[in-house]
């Protein structure tokens with residue numbers, strides 16, 4: 118169906134066409150005809166981004182009477198930002214409707230101005246519950262002529278402790294009113310409101326929950342709790358064009374993580390309830406214009422943010438309320454674009470993860486934190502991509518080029534590229550040069566026995582091969598020295614090195630399997646370390662047992678524990 122076929126007025130259709138609305142979104146298809154036909158109560162399971170504002174807003178604009186200078190429609194919403202956004206949307210839809218006044222009233226702004234505006238006669242009021250109550254008590258807001266109430270983001274209003282205020286407000290509005298309730302989740306207290314204030318509500322589910330899920334990949338990374346921040350950093354590096362929200366549980370955690378990211382040079386900032394409204398506005402604006410690429414936020418604070426076209430949503434902490442997961446990840450994968458929702462968890466959260474899978478109807482893809490090498494490759498590729506796509510129509514540069522060409526005359530094209538990349542990239546490579554593999558706790562502890570068996574036959578997990586080397590701590594071998602031996606004796610890009618286990622007289626280390634053969638060949642070809650000739654081979658299970666037995670006499674009989682570097 119088209120907007121015209123719904124029976125919407127010419128003025129409204131003209132305005133929304135100008136806004137680029139071509140065809141109705143699923144929730145609009147369901148809600149608009151129902152409301153235009155009769156005053157039916159509706160509960161809508163819908164997140165922001167589903168088009169719900171127009172779904173309830175367009176019929177409201179059509180049905181409010183501009184000639185009556187009294188409040189006819191009340192929309193309650195949890196935050197000031199949402200109020201402003203809804204009022205702005207309604208104003209846009211009603212651009213060509215004469216005489217319709219729409220007002221947003223919310224806390225933190227001058228109440229006198231709001232009272233003055235209300236006195237002028239406002240047909241549609243969009244309000245936060247606290248401020249509205251204040252205005253009712255001061256007799257500035259009068260709701261006796263309200264024919265429709267919309268509770269928008271009802272779950273958030275409850276989370277923010279507005280239940281009593283909502284009850285009090287609804288008790289002042291005529292009972293024969295029509296009530297609409299929209300919520301991204303429908304926990305019990307929301308159902309209780311619906312039961313109490315609504316008559317046979319029709320339940321509408323916004324399609325985006327499923328449609329969105331198709332575009333969103335849900336990745337699960339499990340690391341040691343202490344490695345969570347490192348994992349976050351690696352993921353941020355792995356996605357050079359990331360524009361996302363990092364959700365934390367508490368205000369303190371939010372601030373801590375944001376501080377660390379800022380210190381480590383990321384375009385990050387924090388958004389939480391300990392900040393003043395002015396600070397929050399400032400941060401949100403910077404995020405909107407993408408000056409901030411990673412916004413670390415609590416759920417409640419992020420709710421006020423009208424940014425949904427994120428490339429990534431990162432759950433640094435899983436939400437307590439599992440349904441919040443859907444809400445968070447619904448901010449990515451919008452309008453047909455691909456989105457990635459990343460959960461960084463530790464082992465003890467296994468149960469919570471399973472619950473989320475069940476409740477949100479998703480399946481996590483268990484993933485491994487990218488290695489330093491993978492990250493460097495991704496960053497390099499991004500750099501080269503940016504170079505390929507850089508705008509070149511700046512004639513100012515042209516005038517400098519002859520001198521530059523002359524100066525670089527002695528270098529080949531390959532050398533120029535190498536130098537240019539090194540200039541941009543050396544620091545990055547340096548950081549990740551010796552980076553450890555961030556494995557999952559399962560691989561490292563619980564699965565140790567199984568993994569050792571695999572390792573001892575040379576096959577480590579994650580595509581790494583375990584190699585035996587005839588040098589140990591007694592020969593002066595330390596991890597950096599081992600990496601240096603590997604690098605010095607191989608050409609081309611650095612070989613990714615995984616776990617290193619140093620024993621007294623010999624050691625084991627892992628390398629990416631596709632490099633194992635050539636590395637063994639290279640190191641066995643007359644390589645020396647501090648007077649000893651290097652000998653390497655793929656680790657065999659008997660090597661480990663026998664060699665460990667041999668080395669254990671130096672170990673006063675105690676079992677030796679492998680150390681992870």
Ligand code: AMP
Pocket residue numbers: 137138139140141142145164165166167168169170171
């Ligand atoms: P909402 O869920 O109301 O926050 O809407 C999400 C976004 O979708 C807003 O930017 C709307 O302007 C936009 N939108 C709503 N309905 C349509 C439509 N039928 N066609 C295109 N965009 C729409």
